[in-house]
Amino acid sequence: MAVEGGMKCVKFLLYVLLLAFCACAVGLIAVGVGAQLVLSQTIIQGATPGSLLPVVIIAVGVFLFLVAFVGCCGACKENYCLMITFAIFLSLIMLVEVAAAIAGYVFRDKVMSEFNNNFRQQMENYPKNNHTASILDRMQADFKCCGAANYTDWEKIPSMSKNRVPDSCCVNVTVGCGINFNEKAIHKEGCVEKIGGWLRKNVLVVAAAALGIAFVEVLGIVFACCLVKSIRSGYEVM
Numbered sequence: 001m002a003v004e005g006g007m008k009c010v011k012f013l014l015y016v017l018l019l020a021f022c023a024c025a026v027g028l029i030a031v032g033v034g035a036q037l038v039l040s041q042t043i044i045q046g047a048t049p050g051s052l053l054p055v056v057i058i059a060v061g062v063f064l065f066l067v068a069f070v071g072c073c074g075a076c077k078e079n080y081c082l083m084i085t086f087a088i089f090l091s092l093i094m095l096v097e098v099a100a101a102i103a104g105y106v107f108r109d110k111v112m113s114e115f116n117n118n119f120r121q122q123m124e125n126y127p128k129n130n131h132t133a134s135i136l137d138r139m140q141a142d143f144k145c146c147g148a149a150n151y152t153d154w155e156k157i158p159s160m161s162k163n164r165v166p167d168s169c170c171v172n173v174t175v176g177c178g179i180n181f182n183e184k185a186i187h188k189e190g191c192v193e194k195i196g197g198w199l200r201k202n203v204l205v206v207a208a209a210a211l212g213i214a215f216v217e218v219l220g221i222v223f224a225c226c227l228v229k230s231i232r233s234g235y236e237v238m
Helices: 006-041 049-077 080-106 108-124 130-143 151-156 191-237
Strands: none
Touching: 006 049, 006 191, 049 080, 049 191, 080 191, 108 130, 108 151, 108 191, 130 191
């Protein structure tokens, strides 16, 4: 039995929200892939909270897309079971997102600590590994930083000669500019703090986007429950 009256409007709004869910799902997948690429370039290795976060984001995005598809089928066919499944799964996604937000807040200091330790470890491999050297050079050039805490960290690397930093530390990068350098000619601030500051600035954007997605999901649950109630009333009339 087809829904009537105000439920037609609810059904239409649900379709609009389902399109928004698909867009959010694609956005989450893109953010997850982007975060994974950034982490792979910042040499965080192993199954750490920071390295697992992009995987969780991608998984939530894929699951949200599948749930939106189930909701679309349920709304189109006005199927009671599909709409109940949609509402339950959407609620589960919200719980996962809340848990991920809490975990991100709780482990924020641990992630930075792991990044600091990993950065210092890879500094020791700088003269030995061309791939590591390329990643560190790119980070130092992009973030205009030098070393972990500051440029003096390079003095602690045994295989680096004294009074030398990588050329990527220089304000104007040229071959050999890091040898017998002048302090005014290099970036003195450390990369860990610089990258941490960049993350803190962008976390507000991520938080705002998460709140927006959560609001849309709440509306989706409410409209789905309204449609379920209408469908159930139709069955009882029959």
